[in-house]
Amino acid sequence: GAVVSQHPSWVICKSGTSVKIECRSLDFQATTMFWYRQFPKQSLMLMATSNEGSKATYEQGVEKDKFLINHASLTLSTLTVTSAHPEDSSFYICSASSLGEGLGRETQYFGPGTRLLVL
Amino acid sequence: GQQLNQSPQSMFIQEGEDVSMNCTSSSIFNTWLWYKQEPGEGPVLLIALYKAGELTSNGRLTAQFGITRKDSFLNISASIPSDVGIYFCAGLETSGSRLTFGEGTQLTVNP
Numbered sequence: 001g002a003v004v005s006q007h008p009s010w011v012i013c014k015s016g017t018s019v020k021i022e023c024r025s026l027d028f029q030a031t032t033m034f035w036y037r038q039f040p041k042q043s044l045m046l047m048a049t050s051n052e053g054s055k056a057t058y059e060q061g062v063e064k065d066k067f068l069i070n071h072a073s074l075t076l077s078t079l080t081v082t083s084a085h086p087e088d089s090s091f092y093i094c095s096a097s098s099l100g101e102g103l104g105r106e107t108q109y110f111g112p113g114t115r116l117l118v119l
Numbered sequence: 120g121q122q123l124n125q126s127p128q129s130m131f132i133q134e135g136e137d138v139s140m141n142c143t144s145s146s147i148f149n150t151w152l153w154y155k156q157e158p159g160e161g162p163v164l165l166i167a168l169y170k171a172g173e174l175t176s177n178g179r180l181t182a183q184f185g186i187t188r189k190d191s192f193l194n195i196s197a198s199i200p201s202d203v204g205i206y207f208c209a210g211l212e213t214s215g216s217r218l219t220f221g222e223g224t225q226l227t228v229n230p
Contacts, residue, residue, distance in 0.1 A: 004161075006161075034217065034218075043207065043220045043221070043222050043223050044162070044207075044220055046217055046218075049217060091159075093161045093162075095161075105150075105167075106150060106211060107150075107164060107167045108152065108164075108209075108211070109164060110154070110162045110163070112160055112161045113159070113160060113161045115159070
């Protein structure tokens with residue numbers, strides 16, 4: 001299957017600093033990428049949909065000025081957590097949409113996740 | 120909004136047993152996807168289903184896309200300890216749209 005990478009895999013930062021997480025589709029082009037947040041023992045919570053070359057669409061309750069998303073190319077989307085606070089500590093996962101087998105056969109592949117701990 | 124009801128929430132089985140889990144929806148989906156997630160990792164795609172009635176296998180895993188397009192099941196045959204993890208179903212309405220996830224099934228396999 002298609003491969004999606006995330007970097008870094010984990011990060012520890014001080015409260016008030018900003019953290020950037022990269023999501024890359026390694027062997028396919030993704031016009032749409034998605035950013036999720038996951039709390040322990042819970043399902044994934046969609047934060048925003050990122051379309052290449054346009055502004056991201058944020059889910060209700062997600063602050064766009066706090067979680068900056070940039071989808072500059074068909075293989076790269078970034079999520080920047082600005083002025084991070086301890087409550088932002090979580091597991092952040094991206095996914096990329098692949099039409100590898102053509103229209104009507106879309107699949108979404110997930111990255112390995114980034115564990116963020118804000119002290 | 121759309122919801123996917125996934126059951127059971129958790130399963131505790133002995134190695135070698137078969138496992139079945141399912142998802143139902145109040146809405147129609149055009150694509151059903153099944154993922155497995157292990158602790159500290161992202162979900163890994165197991166099976167993708169694109170057509171109502173479709174039955175697809177991947178090794179010991181078999182999944183079906185319900186005829187009504189509102190449900191799907193995943194079976195695991197002859198379970199082994201490495202099958203442990205959380206299994207999620209996900210529905211996709213249209214191309215490029217967001218996934219709707221089930222709540223997950225936590226599978227524990229006792230050797």
